[in-house]
Amino acid sequence: MTDQPKMMRTLLIEDREYETLYTGKFERRRQYSIPDPKKLHCIIPGVILRIHVHPGKKVQRDEPLLVLEAMKMQNNILSPIEGKVKTIHVKAGAMVPRGTLLIEFE
Amino acid sequence: MGKLTARDRITALLDASSFHEYDLFVEHRCRDFDMDKKVLPGDGVITGTGTLSGQGVCIYAQDFTVAGGSLGLMHARKITKIMDHAIKMGLPIIGINDSGGARIQEGVDSLAGYGEIFYRNTAASGVVPQISVILGPCAGGAVYSPALTDFVFVVDQISKMFITGPEVIKTVLGEEISMEDLGGARVHTEISGNAHFFAKNEVECFHQIKKLMTFLPGNNTKRPIPQAPTPPKAKYNIEQIIPSEPSKPYDVRDIIKAVFDNSDFFEIQQHWAANIVIGFARLNGETIGIVGNQPLVLAGVLDVDSSDKAARFIRFCNAFSIPLVTFVDLPGYLPGVDQEHAGVIRHGAKILYAYSEATVPKTTVILRKAYGGGYIAMCSRHLRADFVFAWPTAEIAVMGPEGAANIIFRNEIAAAPDPVAMRKQKVVEYTEKFANPYVAAAAGHVDAVILPADTRKFLLHAIQISKQKTESRPRKKHGIPPF
Numbered sequence: 001m002t003d004q005p006k007m008m009r010t011l012l013i014e015d016r017e018y019e020t021l022y023t024g025k026f027e028r029r030r031q032y033s034i035p036d037p038k039k040l041h042c043i044i045p046g047v048i049l050r051i052h053v054h055p056g057k058k059v060q061r062d063e064p065l066l067v068l069e070a071m072k073m074q075n076n077i078l079s080p081i082e083g084k085v086k087t088i089h090v091k092a093g094a095m096v097p098r099g100t101l102l103i104e105f106e
Numbered sequence: 107m108g109k110l111t112a113r114d115r116i117t118a119l120l121d122a123s124s125f126h127e128y129d130l131f132v133e134h135r136c137r138d139f140d141m142d143k144k145v146l147p148g149d150g151v152i153t154g155t156g157t158l159s160g161q162g163v164c165i166y167a168q169d170f171t172v173a174g175g176s177l178g179l180m181h182a183r184k185i186t187k188i189m190d191h192a193i194k195m196g197l198p199i200i201g202i203n204d205s206g207g208a209r210i211q212e213g214v215d216s217l218a219g220y221g222e223i224f225y226r227n228t229a230a231s232g233v234v235p236q237i238s239v240i241l242g243p244c245a246g247g248a249v250y251s252p253a254l255t256d257f258v259f260v261v262d263q264i265s266k267m268f269i270t271g272p273e274v275i276k277t278v279l280g281e282e283i284s285m286e287d288l289g290g291a292r293v294h295t296e297i298s299g300n301a302h303f304f305a306k307n308e309v310e311c312f313h314q315i316k317k318l319m320t321f322l323p324g325n326n327t328k329r330p331i332p333q334a335p336t337p338p339k340a341k342y343n344i345e346q347i348i349p350s351e352p353s354k355p356y357d358v359r360d361i362i363k364a365v366f367d368n369s370d371f372f373e374i375q376q377h378w379a380a381n382i383v384i385g386f387a388r389l390n391g392e393t394i395g396i397v398g399n400q401p402l403v404l405a406g407v408l409d410v411d412s413s414d415k416a417a418r419f420i421r422f423c424n425a426f427s428i429p430l431v432t433f434v435d436l437p438g439y440l441p442g443v444d445q446e447h448a449g450v451i452r453h454g455a456k457i458l459y460a461y462s463e464a465t466v467p468k469t470t471v472i473l474r475k476a477y478g479g480g481y482i483a484m485c486s487r488h489l490r491a492d493f494v495f496a497w498p499t500a501e502i503a504v505m506g507p508e509g510a511a512n513i514i515f516r517n518e519i520a521a522a523p524d525p526v527a528m529r530k531q532k533v534v535e536y537t538e539k540f541a542n543p544y545v546a547a548a549a550g551h552v553d554a555v556i557l558p559a560d561t562r563k564f565l566l567h568a569i570q571i572s573k574q575k576t577e578s579r580p581r582k583k584h585g586i587p588p589f
Contacts, residue, residue: 008355011405013437014477014509018353018405023380024296025411026404032443045279071278095280 037081042100046070048090053103057085065103068096081105108307109264112152112169115202115241119312120156120165127154129184136178139211146172149181150205153188155197158319161331164192167202170242174206177248181209182219189226196325198235200315203252204242220247227254232425234325237315240265240301241308245289253300256422257318257374260291260301261311267294267301299378299411317372321386321393326426330393336368344558348435348499352475352506352541355405358383358398358433361473365562367391374419379411380404384419386428389562389569395423395466398433399484401474408480409440410453417456417587424464429569432461432485435474437506454483455588461489463585467572469565472496472543472552477505487551492575493568495561496543496552503545507537 010017049067053059059079068075083105090102110118116125134141134149150172155164166185168175185201192199208216230236231254238252239259243266252258252267260267268289275281275288287293294301303318305311323330342364347356363369366387373385381404384397397416399406423430439445439454461468461483470491476484481502485491496502504510511532512519522528539545546552556564 011407013405013407013441014506015512016353016437016506016508018355018401018437020355020401020405021380021403023404029442029444045281097279097281 038083038086038105039101040065040077040080040103040105042068042096042098042102044068044070044075045098046075046096048092048094048096048102049074051088051090051092053085053088055085055087059083059085066090077102109170109204109241110308111171112167112202112204115167115239115308115312116152116154116156116165118309119200119315120158120163121160125154125156125165127152128188129153132180132184134178134180134209134212136209136212136215138213141211144173146178148172149178149184150175151177151181151184153184155188155191158200159316161319161324162195162197163200163319164188164195164197165200165202168205168242170204170206173209175204175242176206176209177216177219178209178212179215179219182216182222186219186222186226189223189230192234193226193230196234196327198237198319198322198324199230199255200237200239201251201255202239202241203244203248204240205248206243207246207248217247220250223251224254227251231256232326232421235319235322235426237318239311239315240267240291241311242266243285245269245271249300257303258294258301259303259305259311259315260294261305261308262291264308265291265294265301295375296377299375299415302375304377318386321372321388321428323426323428329427332391332393333367333388335388335391338364338366338562339369342369344561348474348497348558350499352501355401357402358400358406358435358473361433362387362396362398365389365565366394366396371396375415379409379415381406381409382412382416384416389431390566392569393428394569395419395428395430396433397430397485399436399480401435404440406436407438407440408436408454408457408483409445410448410450413450413454413457413483417460420457420460420464421587424460424466427466429467429572430464430469430485431565432468432470432491434470434472434476434481434484436477436480436484437475438478438480452588454479457483458489459585459587461485461491463579463587464490465575465577465579467492467569467575469493469568469572470495471561471565472500472502474499474501475506476500476502478503490577492572493564494552495554495556495564496547497558497561498543498555500543500546500552500555501541502543502552503540507533507541510540511536 046068051066061082062078064076086106087104153166236255238255295304303314344364347360362371371387383400468491470485515532519529
C-alpha cells in the first residue's frame with residue numbers, strides 16, 4: 001500500500017520518545033500557524049463576481065468587500081475587521097480555491 | 107480491466123447453482139423522454155437468494171451493461187424487495203454496486219428509490235449483516251447505501267466512490283483530479299476509511315467476502331457457525347514478542363496470532379488508522395471480535411480515526427453478540443492542534459461509548475502501557491469489562507513515568523543541585539512504584555496478573571464461563587452516541 005510509510009520514526013508523548021511508524025495522514029499533517037486577522041482568506045471555493053473595494057479604501061467591520069459565487073449562491077463576503085484595504089489579491093471573474101488569500105488590510 | 111458481468115459475479119460468489127433469481131421480468135414504467143420505446147432487461151439489476159458456504163443470503167447485483175446500471179424506480183423496487191425479504195427471513199444482504207447513478211429520465215422517482223434503499227439499510231442495521239461490494243462506479247447519493255452497511259469491499263482500479271465527480275470538481279473548483287485519485291479503491295482503504303477490504307481483483311474480493319461470512323451469524327438472534335478448534339501455530343512465541351523497553355515497537359498482530367485458533371487473524375480496515383487493529387479470529391472454534399492498540403504505528407495512540415474505527419467495530423460485535431477481546435498497549439491520546447481541531451474529544455468519546463454500551467462478553471488483556479484516558483477507554487473494568495488480565499509487563503498509571511515525574515517532583519527537580527540527575531532518580535522512583543500492574547490489581551481494577559504464555563488459557567476460560575452472560579442497561583429508545 002502506498003499510504004503507509006515504512007521508516008521507523010520517533011513520536012514524543014508525555015516526555016517519552018516512542019519508536020514507531022507514522023501513518024500517511026500523520027505525515028501530511030500541517031504545522032499550525034496563528035491566523036493573521038489582517039489577511040482575509042477564502043472559506044469556500046468559488047468564483048469572484050464583483051469586488052466592492054479598492055486598495056486604500058477604509059472599511060467598517062461587516063462592510064461588504066466582494067461577492068463570491070459558490071454552490072449556486074452569491075455570497076457577500078464581509079469585512080472581518082475595521083481597517084484600510086492594503087492589497088486585493090484577486091480579480092473579478094477569478095475562480096478561487098478554498099484558502100486563497102483574497103484581501104490584505106493595513 | 108477485469109470486470110465480470112453482474113450474473114457472473116453472483117455465480118462466482120454464491121455456492122454452485124444455489125442462486126434463485128427474483129423479478130427477472132420487471133420492466134420500468136418511465137414514459138418521458140422516449141423511454142417508453144426503450145427495453146431495459148430486468149431494469150438493470152439482478153436480485154435473488156442463494157447460499158454462501160451453505161448459509162442463506164439475499165443478494166443483488168447492478169448490471170452496468172443495462173443503461174449504465176442506472177437506478178430507476180423499478181430497479182430500486184427490486185432491491186428493496188430483496189432487502190425486505192432479508193430482514194423477514196433473517197438473512198445477510200450482499201449488494202454489488204456497479205451503477206452510473208440516478209436514472210435522470212425518471213426524475214424524483216429515482217431519488218425516491220435511493221431513499222427507500224437507505225431507509226432499509228438503516229432498518230436492517232444490527233439485524234442482519236450488510237455487505238457492500240463496489241465493483242464499478244458508485245457516485246453521488248448512491249454512495250450512502252454502502253456507507254450505511256457494515257462492510258464495504260473495493261477492488262483496485264475497478265471501484266470508484268465519490269459524492270461529487272472529477273468533472274463537477276473541475277467546473278466548480280477548477281481543481282483537476284482523476285477518478286482514481288479522488289475515490290479509487292486505494293483512497294477509500296487508506297485515506298477516507300470508507301472501505302474495509304481492498305482486493306487486487308474481483309476473484310480475490312469474492313474470497314475475502316466468503317471468508318468474512320464464516321465469522322458472522324445470519325442475523326442478530328443467531329450465533330456464527332463454530333469451526334473445529336485448532337491451537338495457534340508454534341512459530342508465534344508469545345514470550346518473545348514484546349521488547350523490554352517500553353518505547354520500542356512490536357506488531358500486536360503477532361500477539362493475536364500467538365493466542366487465537368490456527369494463528370488465523372482476519373483483519374478489517376488494515377490500511378486505515380493502522381494505530382489500532384480490529385478484526386475477527388476464533389477461540390476454541392468460536393468467533394471473537396478483537397481490538398488491539400498497535401505500537402508499531404504511531405506508538406498505538408488513540409486519535410480521531412482509530413477511535414472511529416474501533417467504536418464502529420465494537421458496536422457491530424455487540425449488535426451480533428460476538429464476544430470482544432481487547433489488547434491494550436498505548437501511551438494515550440495523540441497530542442496536536444490538528445487532532446484537537448478535528449474533534450478528538452468527540453471522536454475519542456465514541457470508543458468510550460461503544461465499550462460502555464456493549465453487553466457482550468468483554469475481556470481485556472493489558473500487555474504493557476495503559477496510561478491515562480487511554481487506559482479507561484480501552485475496555486477497562488470501569489466501562490464494564492468482565493475480565494481484566496494484565497501481563498507482568500503492564501504499566502497502569504495516570505501517565506508515563508517521565509511525564510509524571512516532571513509534574514509531581516517539579517519543585518524537587520528544580521531545586522536540586524543537579525536537576526538532570528534528580529529527574530532521572532525521580533523517574534526511576536515513579537517507575538518502581540507505579541509502572542506495574544500491581545497497584546491496579548490491589549484495587550481490583552485488574553482481576554489477575556498472568557504470564558504471557560497463559561493468555562490463551564485465561565481467554566478460553568473467560569469465553570467459556572461468559573456464555574450465559576446477561577447484563578442490562580436502563581431502558582431507552584436508543585442512546586445518543588457522539589456521532
